[in-house]
Amino acid sequence: MLKALDLLDWRDRGMEYAYRLKEFRYTLRRLRHSPLTLAGTGIILLFFLTALFASWIAPHPEDAGNAVHMEAGFQPPTRNHLFGTDDMGRDVFSRVVLGSRISIMVGCIVVFISFAIGVPLGLIAGYAGGRISEFIMRAADMFMSIPYLLMALTVAAVLGPNLRNAMIAISIPWWPIYARLARAQTLMVKNELYVRSARAIGASNARILFRHILPNCLAPLVVQSSIQFGQAILTAAALGFIGIGAPPPTPEWGLMVSIGRTYMPDKWWLTFFPGMAIFITTLGFNLFGDGLRDVLDPRLRR
Amino acid sequence: MEKIVYLFRRLFYALFVLLGVITIVFLISHLVPGDPTLALVGPSAPRDIIEGMRTKFGLDRPLLAQYLYYLKNLVLEQDLGFSIQNQRPVAEDIWRYFPATFELVTVAMFFAVLIAIPLGVLSAVKKDRWEDHLSRLIALSGISMPVFWLGLLLQLLFAYYLGWTPLHGRVLLDVVARHPVTPVTGFMTLDALLKGNWIVFFDSIKHFILPGITLSYPSIALIARMTRSSMLEVMNLDYIRAAIALGIPRWRVIFKHALPNAIIPTLTIIGMAYSYLLGGTVLVETIFDWPGLGLYAVNGIFALDYPAIVGVTLIFGFFRVIINLLVDFCYFFLDPRITLESGV
Secondary structure, eight states, X not given: OHHHHHHHHHHHHHHHHHHHHHHHHHHHHHHHTOHHHXXXXXXXXXXXXXXXXXXXXXXXXXXXXXXOOGGGTTOOSOSSSTTOBOTTOOXXXXXXXXXXXXXXXXXXXXXXXXXXXXHHHHHHHHHHOHHHHHHHHHHHHHXXXXXXXXXXXXXXXXXXXXXXXXHHHHHGGGHHHHXXXXXXXXXXHXXXXXXXXXXXXXXXXXXXXXXXXXXXXXXXXXXHHHHHHHHHHHHHHHHHHHTSSSOTTSOOHHHHHHHHHTTTTTTTHHHHHXXXXXXXXXXXXXXXXXXXXXXHOGGGOO | OHHHHHHHHHHHHHHHHHHHHHHHHHHHHHSOSSOHXXXXXXXXXXXXXXXXXXXXXXXXXXXXXXXXXXXXXXXXXXXXXXXXXXXXXXXHHXXXXXXXXXXXXXXXXXXXXXXXXXXXXXXXXXXXXXXXXXXXXXXXXXXXXXXXXXXXXXXXXXXXXXXXXXSSSSSXXXXXXXXXXXXXXXXXXXXXXXXXOHHHHHHHHHHHHHHHHHHHHHHHHHHHHHHHHHHHHHHTSHHHHHHHHXXXXXXXXXXXXXXXXXXXXXXXXXXXXXXXXXXXXXXXXXXXXXXXXXXHHHHHHHTTOHHHHHHHHHHHHHHHHHHHHHHHHHHHHHOTTOOGGGOO
16 A cells, blocks of 8 residues: 555656656757847856956956056057056956956845845735735835835935945845735735645645745746846946945946046047946846746747 | 726825835935934034934934924925035925926937837737847847946947037037027926927937937837737737738738737836836936936935935836826726726
């Protein structure tokens, strides 16, 4: 008897693995057939590799800081200095490469904070319903009414200009997006059989929420995180550009554009290359996220 | 009757969100770690001066009392406090700078809709073909583009190298000096048009082109993607397939039968696009020296002028809530399927 049950269990698991494999293959196939999604994946990989090996790739890693080579200032792009040199004679290419680390840090922290605030609130709102849900979702509406760049600006200005505060400021306006997504997903799965059986055998609410509901809500949240990673980099750059993000001489891309702007239009390379880095990186995350959404959204399957 | 109840519910809800916006902005500006009076008078000021300032601004009272006081002043007297930059009431400053920003945002929204909807339709009709990929790339570039960088590049190309457009500003000062515009509405373009002042009118139109395009690009992306997905949904419906089967020309099916139905979800996204536009003004106005609220807020940051920044945030929040309300109303009149139950 025990043996038969075991066998049944194994068969179920086998089918589950087969199903997952099929899903995975399907995902890969969709991704392969979308050149833009592939390009996005490529950009993200390149970005992470650049950040990882930044100190080896950058020809002048010391230029990330306060190095001064006045005699080499304002050189246009050459073979020695691919992206030219800035007002202090620092190699712009090295600074852009090393700046990728700051962008990664900003992306990870911002996504983590807004995810950590928004997702539990959304899960609770969806699962509890009623007044709690009303309260959380109306608060989300209010936060979303304030244009997020302006809200980030206000928070950053009030907290004081530095990179840590900028990251907090960017995270705060974003929790409602996660809360909304998580709530919508919870509403869809909370009456599924497996949730009801978990409740029937007496699992605690926290266990049901985080063990049973959350894993089944993840797909759209992952898509959102990918897109938000790019947006976080973009917003951090905007704050840096305005002057309330990372302080000089940090090789933060937005700050570099802002400093380069004072030397426009003659020294165009000072603004062009850091801005290009922001654009390409953010585009990579958006292409990837958008492609992933198409793959994960069952309504778009044929 | 049901309709009126629905409209009132939306209106009530909008007021409720407005109250929430005020609360959030209040909390952000009052839960600051550290003492705002210290920022104002400096940490080395004598104790009694600091205490005096605290009493003057009501900072010695409990938070709730401060909140009620703030709310009362805001609602009854439209009092947003005094700007630290120029000692004028912030509300007055906001009224002065609002028209420039409103004009810019309106022009940008016009550009965005004009480009985005055809782009979205093209993308849906040619799904998975190169046209779709290209329009997806254009759209996603929009939300990936640092607008400040785009603005600088456009300036470099069109104003500096080609000389087609002015570099920055809202209008040439000597043009206005030679052909003065009497303010009627405060909106420069509209005033010039009303008075038949063509020279100022065309000059200000020229000034709109670069900032307008820069500001609209991220919204183009949003609207185009939304149009694409709602077009795809509609194109699969039976009545569209029937229309195609009946041999009605394809363009007619697309523009006459599908688009009007697909446009409704696009309306909602326009509310969101306004959020991008308003936030973007902060960057675009800085680059193009556009004398509007965004530039005012950025200048406020450097002067540590919290009342100014908070005032602008509040006004943009209000503006956004009003736009949402208008969108809701449009939705309601355009889509007969909306009933009371689906409201709020």
